[in-house]
Amino acid sequence: xxxxxxxxxxxxxxxxxxxxxxxxxxxxxxxxxxxxxxxxxxxxxxxxxxxxxxxxxxxxxxxxxxxxxxxxxxxxxxxxxxxxxxxxxxxxxxxxxxxxxxxxxxxxxxxxxxxxxxxxxxxxxxxxxxxxxxxxxxxxxxxxxxxxxxxxxxxxxxxxxxxxxxxxxxxxxxxxxxxxxxxxxxxxxxxxxxxxxxxxxxxxxxxxxxxxxxxxxxxxxxxxxxxxxxxxxxxxxxxxxxxxxxxxxxxxxxxxxxxxxxxxxxxxxxxxxxxxxxxxxxxxxxxxxxxxxxxxxxxxxxxxxxxxxxxxxxxxxxxxxxxxxxxxxxxxxxxxxxxxxxxxxxxxxxxxxxxxxxxxxxxxxxxxxxxxxxxxxxxxxxxxxxxxxxxxxxxxxxxxxxxxxxxxxxxxxxxxxxxxxxxxxxxxxxxxxxxxxxxxxxxxxxxxxxxxxxxxxxxxxxxxxxxxxxxxxxxxxxxxxxxxxxxxxxxxxxxxxxxxxxxxxxxxxxxxxxxxxxxxxxxxxxxxxxxxxxxxxxxxxxxxxxxxxxxxxxxxxxxxxxxxxxxxxxxxxxxxxxxxxxxxxxxxxxxx
RNA sequence: GGGCACGUAGCUCAGUCCGGAUAGAGCGUCGGACUUCUAAUCCGACGGUCGUGGGUUCGAAUCCCAUCGUGCCCGCCA
Numbered sequence: 001x002x003x004x005x006x007x008x009x010x011x012x013x014x015x016x017x018x019x020x021x022x023x024x025x026x027x028x029x030x031x032x033x034x035x036x037x038x039x040x041x042x043x044x045x046x047x048x049x050x051x052x053x054x055x056x057x058x059x060x061x062x063x064x065x066x067x068x069x070x071x072x073x074x075x076x077x078x079x080x081x082x083x084x085x086x087x088x089x090x091x092x093x094x095x096x097x098x099x100x101x102x103x104x105x106x107x108x109x110x111x112x113x114x115x116x117x118x119x120x121x122x123x124x125x126x127x128x129x130x131x132x133x134x135x136x137x138x139x140x141x142x143x144x145x146x147x148x149x150x151x152x153x154x155x156x157x158x159x160x161x162x163x164x165x166x167x168x169x170x171x172x173x174x175x176x177x178x179x180x181x182x183x184x185x186x187x188x189x190x191x192x193x194x195x196x197x198x199x200x201x202x203x204x205x206x207x208x209x210x211x212x213x214x215x216x217x218x219x220x221x222x223x224x225x226x227x228x229x230x231x232x233x234x235x236x237x238x239x240x241x242x243x244x245x246x247x248x249x250x251x252x253x254x255x256x257x258x259x260x261x262x263x264x265x266x267x268x269x270x271x272x273x274x275x276x277x278x279x280x281x282x283x284x285x286x287x288x289x290x291x292x293x294x295x296x297x298x299x300x301x302x303x304x305x306x307x308x309x310x311x312x313x314x315x316x317x318x319x320x321x322x323x324x325x326x327x328x329x330x331x332x333x334x335x336x337x338x339x340x341x342x343x344x345x346x347x348x349x350x351x352x353x354x355x356x357x358x359x360x361x362x363x364x365x366x367x368x369x370x371x372x373x374x375x376x377x378x379x380x381x382x383x384x385x386x387x388x389x390x391x392x393x394x395x396x397x398x399x400x401x402x403x404x405x406x407x408x409x410x411x412x413x414x415x416x417x418x419x420x421x422x423x424x425x426x427x428x429x430x431x432x433x434x435x436x437x438x439x440x441x442x443x444x445x446x447x448x449x450x451x452x453x454x455x456x457x458x459x460x461x462x463x464x465x466x467x468x469x470x471x472x473x474x475x476x477x478x479x480x481x482x483x484x485x486x487x488x489x490x491x492x493x494x495x496x497x498x499x500x501x502x503x504x505x506x507x508x509x510x511x512x513x514x515x516x517x518x519x520x521x522x523x524x525x526x527x528x529x530x531x532x533x534x535x536x537x538x539x540x541x542x543x544x545x546x547x548x549x550x551x552x553x554x555x556x557x558x559x560x561x562x563x564x565x566x567x568x569x570x571x572x573x574x575x576x577x578x579x580x581x582x583x584x585x586x587x588x589x590x591x592x
Numbered sequence: 593g594g595g596c597a598c599g600u601a602g603c604u605c606a607g608u609c610c611g612g613a614u615a616g617a618g619c620g621u622c623g624g625a626c627u628u629c630u631a632a633u634c635c636g637a638c639g640g641u642c643g644u645g646g647g648u649u650c651g652a653a654u655c656c657c658a659u660c661g662u663g664c665c666c667g668c669c670a
Contacts, residue, residue: 026610033613043612046650056650084613124670164670294668305594305666312668319670343664346596372597373664406632416630432632444605447597449663456604456619463605463618466632478629527609535606538617545633554629570629592632 001097002039002519005074009040009087012075016066022048038079038086039512045083056083089512095499097515098565101572102490102497107517107579109525112151117330118144120340121253121260122159125245126166127195128187129252130389131452132374132382137258138441139371140340141585142530147338149583150525155261155334159326162242163266164319166385168223170194172216173201174241187393191248194241195384202385221314228316230271238267252393256438256585269325275317278325278359282310285358299354308351320348324355327366336365338528343370343447369528371446377453390452396434402458403433407592416477418591431587433458435465442584443534465586468537471544472581473592475574478553482567486590489571494564501565506547510569513543514576521583530584537580544573 010027017024028044045060052059060080067078076090100106120140123133140156148154161167174197182196205213226234246263253259269275279295282288287298293313299306310321330337341349353363375381382389407428411420420428440457444450460466476486484492502511517536524532552558553566578588 028612030610030612034616036613041613046612049650082613161670166670292668296668303595309668314668316668318668343597345665345670347665348670350596370597370664375663379663410630410632413626414630415626415628418630445598448605449598459604459619460632461619464632467618470630470632474630474633481629531606535617538606542617548629549634552629592630 001074001093001100001515002517003522005087005089005093005515006040006519008072008074009042012067012072013042013044013063013085016063017044017048019066020062022051032084032086036081036084036086038088039515040087042085042087043083045085049083059083060085091500093515094502094508094511095497097511098497098499098502098568098572101514101517101575102493102568104488104490104575105579106572106575107521107583108149109151109518109522111153113153114151114336115153115155115334116147116336116338117155117157117334118147118338118340119157119159119330120144121258122161122341123249124161124164124166124384125242125249126170126198127245127384128189128191129249129392130382130384131392131395132389134256134392134395134437135371135374135441135446135450136340136342137253137256138438138585139369139446139530141256141258142442142533142583143338143340143369143528145583145585146521146525146528146530146533149521149579152336152525156259158260158263159323160242160246160263160265161319162238163227163270163322165220165224167238167242168220168227169201169205170198170245171223171238171241172219173197173204175237176216177201186391189248189251189393190244191246191252194245194248195387199385199387224316225314227267227270230273235267235271252396255393255396256434258585264326266319266322266326269322269329270317274325274329275322278321278328279311279317281359282321282324282355287358297351297355297358299351302354304347304350304354306347308355310355320352320355323352324359327352327356328359328361331361331365336367339366339368341368341370343372346370367528369446372449374450374452377451395437395457398454399433399437399458400429401433403436403460404429406432406460416591420591424591428589428592431589432460432466432469432592435469435581435586436460438585439465439468439534442586443531445529445531463538466592468541468577468581469586469589470592471541472574472577472588473590474544474548475570475577476590478570479567479574481554484567484571486574489574493568493571497565497568498561499565501562502569504551506543506550507566507569509543510547510573513540514572517576517580533580533583537577537584540573540577540580544577547573 010029013027014024028042030041030043032038032041045056048059049056060083064078064080064085069075069078074090074093075087077088079086118140121137123129144154144156177197177200182200185192185196223234283295289296289298294309295311296307296309299308311317349368353366357363380388407425436458479486479489520533520536524530551566553563553570581588
């Protein structure tokens with residue numbers, strides 16, 4: 001609804017300025033502070049004051065006069081407050097907003113007929129997913145859902161690095177060491193069991209006997225050569241390790257939940273010859289040169305001093321070379337490609353982009369979303385190889401445990417006599433616990449570095465998931481109390497809603513906030529900023545809680561029209577919050 | 593040394609892209625509100641030279657320059 005209002009205001013302003021032959025390049029449309037009555041305003045009068053030769057407030061007044069609100073559907077009044085032109089919404093705007101939000105898919109934007117692949121997580125299959133890596137699927141999943149709400153046709157990919165040196169090391173270690181010599185696994189799960197070989201292998205290469213290390217290096221080299229040559233045997237040896245570890249990682253990611261449409265293996269682009277093809281085409285570009293036995297790209301014309309090596313002296317390709325082939329494959333199938341990736345890959349990603357561009361690709365439709373590292377207190381990093389870091393499984397277990405304690409502590413204080421069952425308690429603990437972890441991460445700008453601290457990550461107070469989830473539970477509670485099914489409210493709502501009955505400030509504010517949701521989706525999707533939806537859920541929760549406090553829905557002294565209208569507003573609120581939470585990947589609880 | 597990012601209240605963060613109305617939340621501290629559709633809620637108080645210094649502008653947390661601090665990167669690893 002808000003997008004329509006905004007369009008209308010823009011064209012009305014444009015027309016008013018044109019009528020007076022004033023520039024229309026910057027309409028100065030903005031959202032006014034909370035204590036101003038309007039929902040949209042323009043500060044254009046500031047800029048025009050010089051040109052018109054009058055003070056800004058006078059210019060604003062003249063512009064307001066120029067606009068005929070009778071011709072506008074969603075604007076009721078145009079008022080000025082000093083230099084600002086304020087637009088107040090019409091009854092039609094309020095009515096249509098409530099109407100639109102009673103549909104349970106509220107917030108979805110029209111189909112754009114544009115496909116986009118969101119690649120996220122893509123953690124190397126070397127061991128259990130730790131909290132440092134968890135930022136990726138949480139942001140990535142939210143971005144994918146956000147784009148889907150914004151009308152794009154979205155696929156989610158996990159790119160499996162099954163071809164690098166680390167995987168060759170892992171394969172060699174898996175085949176070499178005896179399980180009896182390994183420590184007990186931290187969990188009975190393939191990723192925890194196998195990572196022991198990986199860690200032992202890396203430690204051995206670092207300070208094992210020189211001769212044995214040399215032999216091991218030769219074996220590792222032969223695995224890499226085998227993969228490069230598309231050798232079936234090498235592929236099978238690596239796959240034996242990769243598939244087991246990845247299986248364990250997928251189980252953990254599924255707990256978030258993060259699901260993928262496709263797991264794309266790096267070796268695929270070696271076996272099908274596309275990496276070789278990329279190499280030969282790169283060798284032909286003007287920027288390519290051969291030095292010290294390796295093929296490289298001179299990117300200094302792009303301000304990048306470091307040459308990009310795309311073929312090693314031993315003839316094997318590098319990660320980024322294979323990623324070029326991978327991205328050419330993506331562009332054959334999708335209009336856009338978005339990659340969620342750690343900031344440590346920023347330079348590599350830029351090399352990828354330049355290489356693609358030198359091969360004649362338009363890289364405008366390749367976008368990336370960088371997130372900063374998650375460190376442990378004291379500045380220590382998280383490393384699978386060294387075994388430092390907090391495993392995501394442990395974090396989720398702890399989150400659920402703490403949430404369950406919280407639910408149980410609150411049982412005695414509950415006013416509502418809905419008799420939570422054991423299943424309910426378990427459900428709430430899971431929704432709140434995992435929701436809190438996701439919300440804590442998705443609500444922050446990805447570029448900000450995070451230091452992991454248990455108490456902070458699992459704080460259920462603050463501006464956290466339970467705070468916004470509670471609004472959803474409150475909505476469901478009211479709907480159920482009124483005899484409606486929260487899962488399908490439309491059947492139970494009155495057929496005609498008199499939104500004029502929703503006249504208090506609290507009700508108006510709530511409708512206005514609901515109306516902004518589709519706009520927030522569009523804006524957040526355009527900028528790939530899911531954290532804005534988290535900010536929105538907080539603002540929405542505050543607005544709803546004010547309504548909850550001031551506007552009883554089911555009390556005896558509420559007349560039927562008001563009750564019906566408020567019930568519709570609660571249903572609209574429920575859909576808004578449920579869908580906003582859905583974008584964030586946070587579960588919307590029916591009760592808490 | 594070079595590149596990129598970040599710096600807003602004691603703490604954790606919105607707001608910065610696209611400059612506009614007294615810079616917003618939460619936590620913490622202090623004081624209030626459950627015979628009421630669930631108090632995981634709400635109301636109030638206290639708390640900020642928006643890292644620092646210049647510049648542009650009618651107007652700067654927001655744009656530009658410089659500078660300091662922190663993180664990440666600068667490998668024929670991924």
